[in-house]
Amino acid sequence: MSRVAAPEHTCWAFDDDRSFCRYAREFLHAGLGHGEQVWYVPGPRSGGVAEWLRDAARGREESVRILAPEVAYPADGFIDPAEQITAYVAATEAALAAGFTGLRVVADATTLIRTAAHLDAFARYEFAIGRYMRIAPLRALCVFDRTTLGDDTVAELACLHPSTNAPGVPFRLQAGATARVAVLHGELDVASVDLFAAAIRRADLRPARGTVVVHAEGLRFIGHHCLAVLQRYAEQRAVTVVIRTRLRTVPTMVDLLGLSRIRVEMIA
């Protein structure tokens, strides 16, 4: 069995390609061990796994696809989240139809993050595909070169993944079961305001009966600055944000600060 733990949608930020190679091999090896089809989309500094992967798949070559980034993604680098999700849904279903137990992808998307607009589009895609990955046998290691992108950009992407190796990412915002729901973990203080504002905006939650839901059962801390982010988000979208949390300070602050577009549901 794999030594790679449960995470199925991981952001891997690297500046040392050797550590990336070690982790990617474990991740891909586990996929092959589970009978999954594996895809590998290397970047300029993350190609060190290709030869090993070909060797590992010898005799079962159909299990492995090594794709150039321009084949896997649009040539101009602009990801359309819906189209990209459709493509991965089709690829996952094709893998299942071919007898594999699922699809596992290692993709270095560094070269897709060329401008702020590229980053925004890709981040929206990262959040949105998380919803499909909750229920489908699609697992992904999303790889970003920190020496190219920098810590701030990596954090904007990493916080939209359920797990990451990137240090100093204070929270995770991931897709819930429906387009109305996000799941929030970690800690949100004043240092997280911009990151959280970008993340919740990119989550692009779709209201039902005027409300969106943030499952924050795993939230360890949220300060008033980030509650104000939620309030502004709710005002801009003319929705009510329902936040489900164990933190007793949340309803108190919502009341004290008059955050009228936030409704708190306490979890025992």
Added chain:
Amino acid sequence: MTAGRTGSFHEAICYDSDDHLLAVTMPFLLGGMAAGEPAVVSLSRHNAELVRAALPAAGGVTFLPGGAVYARPAAAIKQYREMLAGYVAEGADQIRIVGELPARALGATWDWWARYEAAANHAYEGFPVWSMCAYDTRVTPGAVLADVMRTHRRTARPDVGFAPSDSYVLPADFLMEPRAPSTDPLQRTPPHADLTDPSGRIAREATRAAARAVLTAQATEEMIMAVSEAVVNAYRHGRGTVRLRVWTGAERVVAAVTDDGPGPRDPFAGLLPPRDATRGGLGLWLIHLFCDHVVLDRRPGGFTIRLTAGNPHWS
């Protein structure tokens, strides 16, 4: 002495007997009742019963439990403001209040109640409220009475009316004075944590670890919030090195956040919500609402905010 007075007044009653207290409060409350003005009494249980028994049976005076109203200064101001706004909305032209801090507020936590008394001259401006703050001179320490005289323009006396205070200080000046808050005995023990320039996350972890065995889950969360806000404020508004120390006692957790700056520039910061939250001040107000005692210690070499969660009445 009590009729036809409209506007915002904040005065003291320094009494030394039941008769003295009644001799001042009865005309005040009866005058309000006669004028159809709402009257609120928040006294100790003994004094509340004394006043209640002396009032006409018809009532018209609202009695609030003093301990609940005066748990935390910022909360008391918030509650009174909401109450006053309600009376005004109902058409009141003038509202009368007799209040008295619980005896324990005159001890280890007096410094923040002294700040409350100074701020009360400002916090209720705009409301037609005439408030009288009662202090029993038989049990009130001399230093507290001195602060009472410095934070109230006048003192009500039986028969002779009001005596102006010679030592009254404008609220903003009083609040910006370097004070000499008493040292919590816990501060003389080795701290549970002593951190230099901690991140918010590290500060919260240190507080969580210190509070876990002492405080309830809710009090722990509130202390974590308060310490986190204090550390944020030190980085955003303070200067130089930020130091966090956390002590754990049998009934309380104490945290001190120090920087090299002068402390908040707004004299009323913490006691009142900021008028413009975008310029800061919200965190310090929440700290005052979440903690059981907050000391603002301004000294020439820097500023320390000391937070207590749990029982702060160590003396």
